[in-house]
Amino acid sequence: MTQPTPSKDSPTLYALSKKIKQWGIELGFSDVGITHADLSEYEAGHFNWVGENYHGNMHYMTKHGVKRTRPNELEPGTQSIISVRLNYFDSDAESAVSQLQTPGKAYISRYALNKDYHKLMRKRLQQLANKIAEQVEGFSYRAFSDSAPVLERPIAQQAGLGFIGKNSLIIHPRAGSWFFLGELYCNLALPADEPFQKQGCGPCTACINECPTQAILPGNKIDARRCISYLTIEYHDIIEDELKAKMGNRIYGCDDCQLVCPWNKFTTDTQEDAFKNKSDLDKTELLTLLKWNEKTFLKKLEGSPIRRIGFVVWQRNLCTALGNHPFQTDILTALQNLDTDSLVVQNHRDWAINQQIEKESQLNNHPNPKIARGGSAPEASLSYPFTVSNKPAIAPKYYECKKR
């Protein structure tokens, strides 16, 4: 980046930073903060995390060396970082918890129910950059949102957008954590905001207790290799049986550590049309989705982030979820009829078939003769290992179904 040539009548940098925040809000961002380009405080933490191999096979986390922790190595001349957040929670969607507690439904994480955020965020950042460029000659920048080696959460914390929770997410005490982050690296030496100093978790450990796979580590870190978000989206191989059994009906991402977070009762609904639920993905059945062929998958998920995982991973995830369902004849039949060339899907399908057969034989040996005779078995659904318990005291908003 080259240094800007401030024009004679360009506003002072302080006034400009105030304007940038105002424009950001006018463009629809939920908050805007500014920080300097020194992230050295976070460097050791980052390299310890990858050093422990917590990133699993996300090779992009190690590929860029210090570019991630040193903004100037990624974009020479970067003097300030404008950090933004954009809310995505849509409370008109079917209740997340009721979805999780209905094993026949497909649980898709809230951020992926609608349009892919990457493009929208970058387009919006571009609009913000255009406004700045109108005022400052020589303004140069690069826009990011989960698209490059950028330490987005540390940047957001340093820019005052929130604290890093024990679940590792950025949380704002008045806004919770259901938002995306994005940045403009730029060549202006804008005055930096105060970092968000307070760590707001206190003695709470709700997310640690609820995480279905015990992926949350001390020190606000995640072992991605155990995280259902990683397993369903980033990891494309055969998942260990121990973890398969803990994934419940989550077929794309996971939200449990946000659903139980008490700060999320302060979430404001998204104002973005693109994030308002227009798909049926908040209420679809696993069996319906298993009937999709690759063409349907690509067609129905046009513009959705889910498309990126590809059809094989999609089918793998559906098989896992169906294996976690209590025994049901039509599920067993659908799995047995699933024809696939993929070794990964075959593994998950066969695991799911075995799970179903095992559950069926447990039912047949059930001491209650009504159930053993093959009648409907209420116990079967009760024995489903719900990982999100009904805890209205924690975050009532998420434990009430809006639509009944």
Ligand code: B12
């Ligand atoms: C890799 C990645 C993942 C991985 C690993 C997650 C992880 N916790 O690292 C997986 C696939 C598991 C994942 C899952 C999810 N992700 Co993700 N992910 C990323 C990505 C690409 C990089 C994150 C990263 O650098 N991790 C490495 C660790 C070491 O970095 P870190 O967590 O930032 O940790 C630093 C700080 O926490 C710091 N730290 C913590 N406490 C303290 C205290 C002090 C005093 C100091 C100095 C430092 C410090 O130390 C670390 C070292 O730098 C970012 C986008 C980006 N480019 O940043 C999105 C991002 C973090 N993900 C996001 C989202 C939404 C999710 C999910 C909710 C999606 C879903 N519903 O399934 C889940 C949540 C899981 C969870 N609890 O983290 C959002 C988070 C928004 C927010 N409010 O924070 C991001 C920012 C994407 C975006 N642009 O919006 N993700």
Ligand code: SF4
């Ligand atoms: S996203 Fe799910 S699996 Fe990952 S840390 Fe949060 S609760 Fe655990």
Ligand code: SF4
């Ligand atoms: S659930 Fe509790 S411990 Fe976890 S991030 Fe939220 S406040 Fe912190």
